[in-house]
Amino acid sequence: MRKHEAITQGWFDAWWFLREYGVKTRDDIRPEAWAYDLGIEIVEADLDGASAQLIRLGDLVQIVLSERITESGARRFAIAHEIYHFLKKHPSLAATMLCKPKWVRSGAKEPCAYEIGSNAFGSAVLLPDFLLRKRCEVSPVSLDVPWQITKEYDVSILASARRFVELSSERCAAVFAKDGVVQWSTRSATFTRKIRDGRRLHRDSIAWDFHATGKLDERDQPVPARAWFGTTSNEDIIEHATCRPDYGTVLSLLWVPDAVGARVGMP
Numbered sequence: 718m719r720k721h722e723a724i725t726q727g728w729f730d731a732w733w734f735l736r737e738y739g740v741k742t743r744d745d746i747r748p749e750a751w752a753y754d755l756g757i758e759i760v761e762a763d764l765d766g767a768s769a770q771l772i773r774l775g776d777l778v779q780i781v782l783s784e785r786i787t788e789s790g791a792r793r794f795a796i797a798h799e800i801y802h803f804l805k806k807h808p809s810l811a812a813t814m815l816c817k818p819k820w821v822r823s824g825a826k827e828p829c830a831y832e833i834g835s836n837a838f839g840s841a842v843l844l845p846d847f848l849l850r851k852r853c854e855v856s857p858v859s860l861d862v863p864w865q866i867t868k869e870y871d872v873s874i875l876a877s878a879r880r881f882v883e884l885s886s887e888r889c890a891a892v893f894a895k896d897g898v899v900q901w902s903t904r905s906a907t908f909t910r911k912i913r914d915g916r917r918l919h920r921d922s923i924a925w926d927f928h929a930t931g932k933l934d935e936r937d938q939p940v941p942a943r944a945w946f947g948t949t950s951n952e953d954i955i956e957h958a959t960c961r962p963d964y965g966t967v968l969s970l971l972w973v974p975d976a977v978g979a980r981v982g983m984p
C-alpha cells in the first residue's frame with residue numbers, strides 16, 4: 718500500500734469509528750474508554766526505544782505504553798494509534814507490535830504503511846474533521862489556532878499543527894526539525910512545493926536560529942521563500958516557529974499568502 722492510500726484509508730476508518738462511537742463533541746473523544754470498550758487493557762512498562770506496543774496473546778490484548786510518555790497528549794495519541802493496529806489486525810513479526818515514537822522517522826528507512834495508517838487514524842479520531850475544519854480556515858495562518866487546538870483537545874502541538882495543515886485550504890506546511898535537519902513535513906493541498914526529509918535548515922529560516930543559537934523568536938514573521946523551498950523569487954513567506962530545547966527540536970508553520978503564491982511557484 719502506498720503512503721497516500723494508507724492515509725486515506727486511516728481517515729476513512731476514523732470516520733466510521735467516530736460514527737460508531739457517537740462522537741459529536743470534544744467531550745466524546747475518549748481513547749481510554751474506547752480501548753476499554755474494545756476489551757483492551759492499558760498498562761505501562763519500560764519499553765526500550767519504542768513509545769508503545771500492542772500485545773495480542775489469545776484473548777489477552779494489551780496496549781503497553783512506555784513509562785517515558787508523560788504528556789497526556791502523547792498518551793492519547795499512542796492509544797488511538799495502537800487501537801488502529803488492533804482493529805485492522807495489522808501483522809507484526811512477533812505477537813507484539815513495537816511502535817517507534819510517533820513523529821520521529823529515521824531518515825533512511827521509509828516508515829511502513831501500517832504505521833502511516835495508524836498515525837492518520839489517530840490524528841483523525843482525536844482531531845475530527847467535522848469539529849475542526851472551520852477553525853482551520855483562517856487567514857493569516859499562524860500557530861495560534863494549533864495552540865488553541867492543543868489545549869482544547871489535549872494533543873501535542875505536533876499533532877495539532879499537522880492536522881491544521883491537512884484541514885486548511887491556505888498554502889501552509891508544518892515542518893519538524895531536529896539538530897538542524899528536517900525530520901518530516903506535512904503540507905496542505907495547496908502548498909505544492911516539497912520540503913524534503915533530511916534537508917538541512919537554511920540559514921535564513923527562523924528554525925535555523927534555534928539550531929544555531931539555542932534561542933528562538935516565537936513570533937510569526939517574514940522569511941525568504943527560498944529559505945524553505947526551491948524558488949528563484951526573492952519574495953517572503955511567513956514562518957511561525959516553536960521549540961523544545963530539551964529535545965533540540967523545532968516546529969515551523971509556514972504560510973504562503975495569496976499575494977505571493979504565484980510568484981513563489983504556487984499559483
Ligand SMILES: [Zn+2]
Binds near residue numbers: 835
Ligand atoms: Zn504503530
